[in-house]
Amino acid sequence: MSTIKALVAGLCASILVGCGQGEVKHFDANEYPQALSDWGIIELQGTQLKVNDSAVVYELNTALFSDYALKLRTVFMPVGESANYHPSETFDMPVGSIISKTFFYPKDSEGRLLTTNTWQGDPKEVSTSNHHLVETRLLVKQTGGWDAISYIWQGQEAYLSITGKLQRLTLANNKQLNYLIPSRNQCASCHATNHTTKTIRPIGIKARHLNRASNLYQANQLTHWQSKGMLQGVTRPVEANALWNDESASIKHRARSYLDINCGHCHNAEGAADTSGLLLDYEDHPKSAMGYCKPPVAAGSGTGGRLYSIVPGHPAQSILSFRLDTDNPAMMMPELGRSLIHKEGVELVSAWIAELEGECI
Amino acid sequence: MMNSNTIKLLSTLGLSAVIAACSQAPQLSFQDAFRQSLETAKPGDVITVPEGTFAFDRSLILNADGVTIRGQGMGKSILSFKGQVAGAEGLSVSANDFTIEDLAIEDTIGDALKVNEGNNIVIRRVRTEWTNGPDVNNGAYGIYPVQTTNILLEGNVAIAASDAGIYVGQSKQIIVRNNRAEFNVAGIEIENSIGADVYQNTTNNNTGGILVFNMPHITQRGYATRVFDNDVNNNNTANFAAPGTAVSGVPAGSGVMVNSNDQVEIFNNRIADNNTANIVISSYFSANYAGQQELAAEFDPYPEEILIYDNTFSGGGTTPGFDYLVEIRDAIYGVDGAFPDIIWDGIIDPNKAEEKQVICVDNGDAQLLSVDAANEFKGAGVDMQKYDCTVAKLAPIELASN
Numbered sequence: 001m002s003t004i005k006a007l008v009a010g011l012c013a014s015i016l017v018g019c020g021q022g023e024v025k026h027f028d029a030n031e032y033p034q035a036l037s038d039w040g041i042i043e044l045q046g047t048q049l050k051v052n053d054s055a056v057v058y059e060l061n062t063a064l065f066s067d068y069a070l071k072l073r074t075v076f077m078p079v080g081e082s083a084n085y086h087p088s089e090t091f092d093m094p095v096g097s098i099i100s101k102t103f104f105y106p107k108d109s110e111g112r113l114l115t116t117n118t119w120q121g122d123p124k125e126v127s128t129s130n131h132h133l134v135e136t137r138l139l140v141k142q143t144g145g146w147d148a149i150s151y152i153w154q155g156q157e158a159y160l161s162i163t164g165k166l167q168r169l170t171l172a173n174n175k176q177l178n179y180l181i182p183s184r185n186q187c188a189s190c191h192a193t194n195h196t197t198k199t200i201r202p203i204g205i206k207a208r209h210l211n212r213a214s215n216l217y218q219a220n221q222l223t224h225w226q227s228k229g230m231l232q233g234v235t236r237p238v239e240a241n242a243l244w245n246d247e248s249a250s251i252k253h254r255a256r257s258y259l260d261i262n263c264g265h266c267h268n269a270e271g272a273a274d275t276s277g278l279l280l281d282y283e284d285h286p287k288s289a290m291g292y293c294k295p296p297v298a299a300g301s302g303t304g305g306r307l308y309s310i311v312p313g314h315p316a317q318s319i320l321s322f323r324l325d326t327d328n329p330a331m332m333m334p335e336l337g338r339s340l341i342h343k344e345g346v347e348l349v350s351a352w353i354a355e356l357e358g359e360c361i
Numbered sequence: 362m363m364n365s366n367t368i369k370l371l372s373t374l375g376l377s378a379v380i381a382a383c384s385q386a387p388q389l390s391f392q393d394a395f396r397q398s399l400e401t402a403k404p405g406d407v408i409t410v411p412e413g414t415f416a417f418d419r420s421l422i423l424n425a426d427g428v429t430i431r432g433q434g435m436g437k438s439i440l441s442f443k444g445q446v447a448g449a450e451g452l453s454v455s456a457n458d459f460t461i462e463d464l465a466i467e468d469t470i471g472d473a474l475k476v477n478e479g480n481n482i483v484i485r486r487v488r489t490e491w492t493n494g495p496d497v498n499n500g501a502y503g504i505y506p507v508q509t510t511n512i513l514l515e516g517n518v519a520i521a522a523s524d525a526g527i528y529v530g531q532s533k534q535i536i537v538r539n540n541r542a543e544f545n546v547a548g549i550e551i552e553n554s555i556g557a558d559v560y561q562n563t564t565n566n567n568t569g570g571i572l573v574f575n576m577p578h579i580t581q582r583g584y585a586t587r588v589f590d591n592d593v594n595n596n597n598t599a600n601f602a603a604p605g606t607a608v609s610g611v612p613a614g615s616g617v618m619v620n621s622n623d624q625v626e627i628f629n630n631r632i633a634d635n636n637t638a639n640i641v642i643s644s645y646f647s648a649n650y651a652g653q654q655e656l657a658a659e660f661d662p663y664p665e666e667i668l669i670y671d672n673t674f675s676g677g678g679t680t681p682g683f684d685y686l687v688e689i690r691d692a693i694y695g696v697d698g699a700f701p702d703i704i705w706d707g708i709i710d711p712n713k714a715e716e717k718q719v720i721c722v723d724n725g726d727a728q729l730l731s732v733d734a735a736n737e738f739k740g741a742g743v744d745m746q747k748y749d750c751t752v753a754k755l756a757p758i759e760l761a762s763n
Contacts, residue, residue: 163396166419166447180447184400185422189453195478198424198455272455272477275507275531277578288578296605297576300471300501300524303605319605330471330500335449 024052024076026096026140029147036136036151036158041076041100044156049102049126049133052076056230057216059121060209061241062257064334065342067179068115069103069134072123073204076100077230083205085233088283090193090201097141099202103134105169112172115340121215133158134167135181139191139202146200148187178339186336193265195272203265208257208282211240241282244348255352256282258345262334278309291320293360299323302331312358315350324349391415399423407431410438410464417441420448420469426457432464435488435518442469450475451489451500462486468493469500473522476506481761483513491521495544495601499523503545507531511761515539523601524608525550526567529557531581536758537562546602547572547611548593553583558758560590568682569608569615570596570635575622576607577645577660584623587755593617593632593639600682612637612682619664621645626668626755634676637686638704638730642667642720647706647734663710663719666752670723674702689732689741701728701743708735722748 024040027033037043042051051057055074063071077083081094104126105113113132119125133153140147151158152165164183168176182189191200204210207222214221222238225231241257242249259267264281266273271281276297279285288294291309296302296319304322311317323333325346332338389397392415398408404427412433417440423430430452432438442451451469452461454476465488466473473489476482489503503519506512507530514535519526519542526545529535535557541564542548548564550572551557557573564570570593573586593616602609611618614636619625620643632639645662678700681687690700702724709719722729722745729748733740 162400163393164419178446180419183396183422185424188424189422189455192455195455274580275477277580294578295576295607297579297607298501298505298507298524298528298530299603299606301497301603302501303603305604307605328470329445329447329449330498332449335471336447339447 022052024054024098026078026098029140029142029144032149032160034160036138036160039098039100039138041074041098041138042072042102042136044128044133047128049104049123049128049131051123054079055098055100056225056228057121057123057214058204058210058221059212059214060204060261061212062209062244062254062261063204064261065338065345066103067177067338067340068117068342069105069179070117070119072100072102072104072121072126074100075205075230080229082230082232083225085207085231085235087207087235087239089206090203091205091207091231093141093202093205095141095143099139099205100136102136105132105134106130107132108172112170112174113177114172132169134169134179135161137182137187139200146191146202148191148200149184150181150187152181180336180339182336189272189336190265190334192272193268194270195266195274196270203261208239208241209261211238212243239282244345251348251352251355255349258348262345266334291318292356292358300330301328302333304331308360310353310356311360312356313354315353318350318353321346321350321353392417396421402428404428404458410440412437414439414441416443417451418444418446420445420450421452422448423452423454423459424456426459428456428458429460429462430464431460431462434463435465435486438464439467440464441467442473443467445470453477455479457481459483460485464488465490467491471500472502472505473500474504475502476509478508479506480510482506482509482511484515484517485513486516488518489520489522489526490518491523493521495521495523495546495598497523497601497603501525501603501606502528503542504528505530510534512536513760517541519548520544522546523603524606525572528552529554531579531583532557534758534760536760543567544598546598546600546608548596550574550608551583551586552576553579553581555581555583555585556758557586559586559588563592565592565594565596566598567596568598568600568602568613569611569618569641570594570632571617572608572611572615572620573618573622573625574607574620575645575661577662582659582661585755586622586624587626587628587757588617589626589629591617591630591632593630594634596635597680612641612686614638614677614680614682615641616677617641619643619667621660621662621664623661623665623667624752624755625664625666628668628670628672631673632677632702633674636677636680637682638700638702639672639674639677640669640703642703642705644706644708646708661710663708663713665710665713665717665719667720668752668754669703669720669727669729672702672724672727674724674727677702678704685738686732689738693730693741701730703727703729705729705731706734707731707740718750718752720748721750721752723751 055076078096083091259280260282267280315321402425410432449471460483462485491499501524522545525547526542548567616635616639
């Protein structure tokens with residue numbers, strides 16, 4: 001068995017070098033390939049992560065927190081096709097579009113994972129000699145809509161996983177991390193942002209998330225997409241979320257941006273968490289719906305013994321801060337996608353609550 | 362030199378050989394096979410759970426319509442989540458035409474079985490249990506359909522949930538029958554739901570037996586629930602809900618409890634030895650939970666058109682679950698006395714239409730005590746003539762056949 005494995009691994013390695021800049025391929029939902037490299041979007045060449053030239057790397061303003069993993073995002077659209085701009089919704093993208101997101105960590109000399117982010121978004125800097133690749137998720141636009149699948153890295157290749165996996169990773173502080181690679185249905189839990197239609201949509205492909213300077217292309221991303229013919233119908237001005245750690249932006253804007261991307265995919269008026277009546281996307285909602293002095297509906301022990309989602313001026317009395325500041329799966333928010341506490345995120349949301357005015361009787 | 366297609370083909374073949382060669386076991390464990398079945402389910406699939414106890418460390422999830430999950434019995438086919446480290450539920454379902462029957466879900470870190478949005482849901486002979494008994498750290502809900510329509514819950518057993526054993530939220534067209542719920546904070550709870558028949562259930566030894574509630578800040582206001590032919594005894598377990606939850610405001614010793622809900626019919630039940638009172642009726646204002654000052658204008662905090670008749674009462678009312686209730690009991694009935702079978706906070710809508718009834722009681726010599734909570738309990742007392750009235754009875758719920 002090990003002979004076969006070694007033989008095949010050797011064969012694959014030589015092939016991969018050979019097929020570096022092939023074409024991006026599209027597969028129908030019933031024939032997704034086992035190997036990520038078959039898509040041609042992203043693959044390892046030796047120790048170097050390589051993105052196909054026809055895919056565009058992009059970044060978000062504030063992004064979803066995923067246990068301090070770094071994420072390399074790419075978008076591919078069929079030649080000659082483009083996305084239609086929308087001021088607040090996910091852009092309408094052509095059939096054949098493929099979005100990829102690769103989750104990885106810098107690692108120290110002993111292979112332990114680092115949770116410090118010094119990466120500026122250039123895939124050329126991602127090498128397996130000092131990075132650990134965990135998974136690559138794809139969103140594939142089929143004629144019937146978006147499909148979400150995940151590939152798990154194992155050596156030189158990433159393999160399709162339908163059921164997801166719990167991976168126990170070791171951090172530089174020797175803490176264990178229960179990293180959850182989502183199953184296909186779990187992908188849908190977050191990406192079906194309208195929980196009634198259950199239609200899967202990309203979350204980050206919205207004007208407010210993309211409207212930022214690209215480190216890689218030295219241009220505003222939307223302008224860059226327009227100049228490449230990937231985006232049409234842009235109307236300005238365009239909303240922009242803050243970068244959560246951009247101290248030149250207001251605490252309020254940073255905190256609302258953080259809640260928008262971390263919570264808004266479920267906590268919106270049509271989302272899976274509309275059952276709670278708590279709406280945290282970046283829309284204008286009545287104050288009580290945004291959590292001000294709002295009692296919980298079905299939070300269970302997730303209340304942390306606190307009475308309201310937000311007690312203005314008092315983060316230590318607010319359920320919102322509690323649910324971000326716990327790693328107990330029964331209590332924490334978001335329910336999926338993290339097993340660590342994002343301390344900096346908790347501090348930001350708490351700082352925002354601290355500056356809110358008002359009183360809950 | 363090989364062309365790239367040949368190479369690709371070779372590579373694909375090679376990789377599948379690797380995958381085949383590397384798979385650790387010749388066949389999938391039940392856990393992996395079960396998860397795979399859920400993830401790839403198609404309408405019409407029947408996914409079976411054999412006899413045995415199967416451990417899971419992360420939640421299971423089903424999104425496909427028209428699926429049945431079937432075990433060999435709630436004592437035989439057990440999905441155990443002891444030591445669960447990921448996911449907020451045991452089994453999370455978001456689908457129409459879903460049936461689950463004859464299995465148990467034990468010791469989940471959060472809710473045991475959640476069905477979020479779906480039509481035509483059947484949950485039958487399923488047991489949800491925290492095997493360590495009542496504990497604030499148990500998951501909140503045992504069986505938890507929310508935003509569902511046309512739903513049947515029957516023959517289930519729900520034990521030791523830190524909120525409700527069986528909780529139907531924001532749903533329509535509901536039948537809850539022949540279930541057993543015990544040692545939960547709330548045995549059975551119908552919340553913000555329209556059209557529920559709750560009958561022939563046994564809800565003993567919870568903090569509150571059967572609850573019919575409305576909560577604010579939710580788009581659907583609930584009304585029209587019939588609670589009948591149930592056994593509701595000894596619901597005197599100390600409240601072990603997390604502070605801040607709605608049910609943390611339920612006084613231990615509540616038999617059937619109505620809060621802020623309208624058109625609730627309570628009849629033919631056998632209700633005994635619930636030591637706050639066998640029936641408790643309250644407005645949102647005395648629910649003892651937070652958020653009272655900023656009620657949305659459209660929220661109706663007052664219970665109205667509550668109809669109580671032909672129940673068999675005995676015992677109860679001897680040790681009310683809150684201090685202020687004990688003081689009222691002491692003042693009116695003496696320290697060795699007992700509340701009557703029905704107590705009510707007495708708070709009514711100041712703008713209520715004259716002809717609209719609040720509570721009508723036709724239950725032999727059973728008495729209703731209004732504690733007059735709106736006036737610092739000054740007018741507390743029994744005046745059965747006030748409740749000698751009628752309200753149109755509700756039609757039985759008939760579920761659309763699947």
